[in-house]
Amino acid sequence: MRAGLLGIWAQALHVRPTLASNPFPTHHCYARSAVIDTHCHLTFPDFAGQIDQTLARARDLGVRGCITISTTTQDCLRAREIAQSYPNVWHTSGVHPCYSDQVPHIWENILDCALSPKCVAWGELGLDKAHAEPPLAVQRPLLDEQLALITQARQGRACGRTHRPLDLPIVLHCREAFAELIPILRATSVDPARFVFHCFTGGPDDMRALLDFGAMVSLTGVATYKNARLLHEAIRLAPLDRIMIETDSPFLSPEPKRGVRPCEPGFARYTAEAVARLKETPFEDFCQVIDANTKRFFGVEVPG
Numbered sequence: 001m002r003a004g005l006l007g008i009w010a011q012a013l014h015v016r017p018t019l020a021s022n023p024f025p026t027h028h029c030y031a032r033s034a035v036i037d038t039h040c041h042l043t044f045p046d047f048a049g050q051i052d053q054t055l056a057r058a059r060d061l062g063v064r065g066c067i068t069i070s071t072t073t074q075d076c077l078r079a080r081e082i083a084q085s086y087p088n089v090w091h092t093s094g095v096h097p098c099y100s101d102q103v104p105h106i107w108e109n110i111l112d113c114a115l116s117p118k119c120v121a122w123g124e125l126g127l128d129k130a131h132a133e134p135p136l137a138v139q140r141p142l143l144d145e146q147l148a149l150i151t152q153a154r155q156g157r158a159c160g161r162t163h164r165p166l167d168l169p170i171v172l173h174c175r176e177a178f179a180e181l182i183p184i185l186r187a188t189s190v191d192p193a194r195f196v197f198h199c200f201t202g203g204p205d206d207m208r209a210l211l212d213f214g215a216m217v218s219l220t221g222v223a224t225y226k227n228a229r230l231l232h233e234a235i236r237l238a239p240l241d242r243i244m245i246e247t248d249s250p251f252l253s254p255e256p257k258r259g260v261r262p263c264e265p266g267f268a269r270y271t272a273e274a275v276a277r278l279k280e281t282p283f284e285d286f287c288q289v290i291d292a293n294t295k296r297f298f299g300v301e302v303p304g
């Protein structure tokens with residue numbers, strides 16, 4: 001049956017059905033390269049009722065999995081639910097600094113979600129100076145509270161409970177706040193290699209600070225924008241084994257989809273291609289390194 005089909009295919013394409021010839025059109029070859037979108041927000045209203053189709057389109061583009069990121073102590077519950085419904089979706093647990101004023105924060109939810117088998121990281125958490133609200137005076141205590149929770153959870157004793165010790169990596173949101181955030185992280189007992197600065201859009205100085213600290217860096221569609229020259233310069237500084245790829249969807253669609261809303265996990269493909277070009281690395285080789293980084297950092301493996 002297979003051989004017969006191959007023959008028909010081969011006839012249609014005027015190629016001989018031997019192992020040496022490849023009857024598949026080029027875009028099918030691309031689908032063998034796997035990329036995981038390490039940061040998206042499938043809980044956002046843009047994806048309501050659309051997750052099946054969104055993940056199918058991602059697969060067609062060679063993006064075979066994604067990590068949906070928590071932003072509040074309610075949103076984490078929905079992220080967990082989505083991850084439990086799809087074998088190739090994982091989730092995180094944490095409160096985004098821009099939601100630090102959305103009180104009360106139900107820390108039991110964060111711990112419960114972190115204990116879920118498909119939870120692969122804490123976050124996103126950090127500091128955001130690009131927005132005036134909420135002010136740092138509100139963001140900072142929330143960050144301290146989360147880092148304290150993480151430290152307790154690593155010992156297996158958080159929220160007044162005894163549980164299995166949680167050794168999860170941490171997804172950071174840092175906008176224009178490298179000078180403030182890095183010393184705070186350095187003061188924790190967490191290995192710097194367990195932090196990733198998501199959606200890095202800074203210049204060479206921010207990149208050097210992050211690399212010297214020892215963290216990973218994650219790149220979005222902004223890396224594909226032609227006018228992002230300082231960012232491109234920064235990316236050239238980063239060793240390949242420190243880089244991961246994400247979309248931050250529904251935001252920040254990469255070229256050639258710039259301006260399209262929602263951005264979706266499949267678009268990680270375009271960012272991966274652009275960053276591979278910046279790093280002057282063949283796309284297949286680039287994907288292999290990126291996948292290995294994702295596996296090492298999040299413990300997530302691309303399903304076959």
Ligand SMILES: [Zn+2]
Pocket residue numbers: 039040041069124248
């Ligand atoms: Zn995000």
